[in-house]
Amino acid sequence: MLAEYARRYRHNLLESVVPFWMRHSLDHEMGGYFTCLDRDGTVYDTRKYVWMQGRAVWMFSRLYNQLERRQEWLDAATLIVRFIRRFARDPQGRYYFSLTRDGKPVFYQRKPYAAFFAVLAFVEYYKTGAGGPEYLEDAAELFWKVREWIRNPALLDRPMYGPPMSQLADIMVEASMALELMTVDPDPRYAGVLRECLAAVRAHYDVQRGILLENVAPRELPEGRLFCPGSAVETAWFLLRVLQRLPDAPLEKLLLDVIEASLEYGWDNEYGGLYYFRDVDGKPPAQLEASMKLWWPHTEAIYALVLAWTRTRESRWLRWLARIDDYTFRHFVDEEYGEWFGYLDRQGNRTHSLKGGSYKGFFHVPRCLLFSIQAIEGAE
């Protein structure tokens, strides 16, 4: 039933998205890749953003490992992973947020996410066979550090004045690292981490709306009322993948319903598209960009819907997929220069011409397309 989607996604991935990044982003001179690319691929900022570097290594390696053994994809992964290993670590083994084009540190973020993406990069690159055992060893070691940093951000020089809040992002980070590592590392503790993640997500469940809240925090604080449709849906599909290894039928049903409820509540009935943030009590969201439409909640929704359909064959997913896919291809996909736009205002007008930035790189779009193709074709 979804063969037509798979055909279109494959075409977009291989004829538009991957070529755009292969053509414009790789820094063959100094290593790594540029992510700040304007509509036509022109570089408008030569900095190297470490989250983005790690994500791209993972993505190029994954394409090489699972879609097609194209040497140029492996070479791209190699170019970027070497840059990370050479420049992205600080003397204490933490990771910078951004570097100059030639690898000098620019900014240190007090967050564990640069290191998290380095873990993903190292594991997937290890799986290509091009990286030696040190890639796996470093990933496994860094995995436990990231866990510790999440629990004690003071280790990242971020003073904490109370226990850290549970955040959906952190559940995803831990689940994601454990899921990747356990495929190549027999350490039995990864399954325990995944079980913890499955337990932790229940505290984010909002019974009344059937959605996942971003944080576990008192409802009188803005953090406790924050809903991010993109991250709720991403967490849900992520944990559905975890459940393939650790089955739990009631939780599977709950997460499927979370996808539907998050889209219902996250969808803008007036102008279409998924909101970036909402306050579940209708109070003003703290984020100025709350009502904007970003590309990535839409990529997460597309794959979540494809996955939900292949798991259940319920027609509710097809209706939603048609709606999200239609909005996405009309608003984000750039038929002229390739890749997708990233940022629209609430009404759907483009606010930025960029194809990549410090938070948009070679990741959400190709991951959504690849995973969706695989789910559809695997299910047929």
Place this chain on the structure above:
Amino acid sequence: MLAEYARRYRHNLLESVVPFWMRHSLDHEMGGYFTCLDRDGTVYDTRKYVWMQGRAVWMFSRLYNQLERRQEWLDAATLIVRFIRRFARDPQGRYYFSLTRDGKPVFYQRKPYAAFFAVLAFVEYYKTGAGGPEYLEDAAELFWKVREWIRNPALLDRPMYGPPMSQLADIMVEASMALELMTVDPDPRYAGVLRECLAAVRAHYDVQRGILLENVAPRELPEGRLFCPGSAVETAWFLLRVLQRLPDAPLEKLLLDVIEASLEYGWDNEYGGLYYFRDVDGKPPAQLEASMKLWWPHTEAIYALVLAWTRTRESRWLRWLARIDDYTFRHFVDEEYGEWFGYLDRQGNRTHSLKGGSYKGFFHVPRCLLFSIQAIEGAE
């Protein structure tokens, strides 16, 4: 010529803005004031944001010192300044960014601005006569610390990997503190600091456009291309006030022209209003909110235009004032519940119903209105 504006601004200040904050924001139970107020004044976040606490002490004290000796304004300043002195300092004498309602630390920002607003608060409160000499002593001591923190952010635990960039904000911070302190503290070094500020701003001048750039940085970096109309215009009026003490006719002419050029280039010819950020080379700005219309660039523009007119009596200022004032009163001023809205999309639609937040408190609006009234009435 501007008497009608002064009448309207006085009415807005005394019948709408001040009453809104007096009625809804003061926390008589735990001290300080709430800034996260929804359209009707409902508190939607009880946190105390330290920048905002300091700004309000300055503002209430200034109204008391210069507009009218209303006891309730002094009481409001007292309620907030005591909260700051009791809770906002960390054990090393630095200032937190945010506190719980009852004063426990929540977040530490690695920036000098919370301390900067504490300096303004202490000096102006000292001038009310209600604060003892310790207010002035603390302000003077903190002034030199803030200067040091700007030059060496590592003292704030922000690792620096190169020399800090010159930022307009920091020039304003130093000029602002020195200008306030020198009125009550005979230390001759303040004039030297002001001279440094007047020299430093020249490096931000963009000859081609006649505007002030936000940062002094290479043009191939986004920071080096960043233009914020609000902050260019605020810096210009600020330094025009400094020039009243340290006259420099060529610089005065340059700053006046900066105001006009910044409005010309900052104005959205399609939808009206001042952009929040622009990239002077037309590349994509990094800020998602770049094309949004915020209240504070408009308050800064209004006062800058009033000041420019009272200094020069040139008609170019009246045309611009009519345009900005009209946009502002049509879009931001809330005739129903008082105070101003803060955030619109590019087209002028409200994106947030709030009247206050973690960055919008009792400051830009009343300062603009008070200063404009004073300039108009002083000039008549």
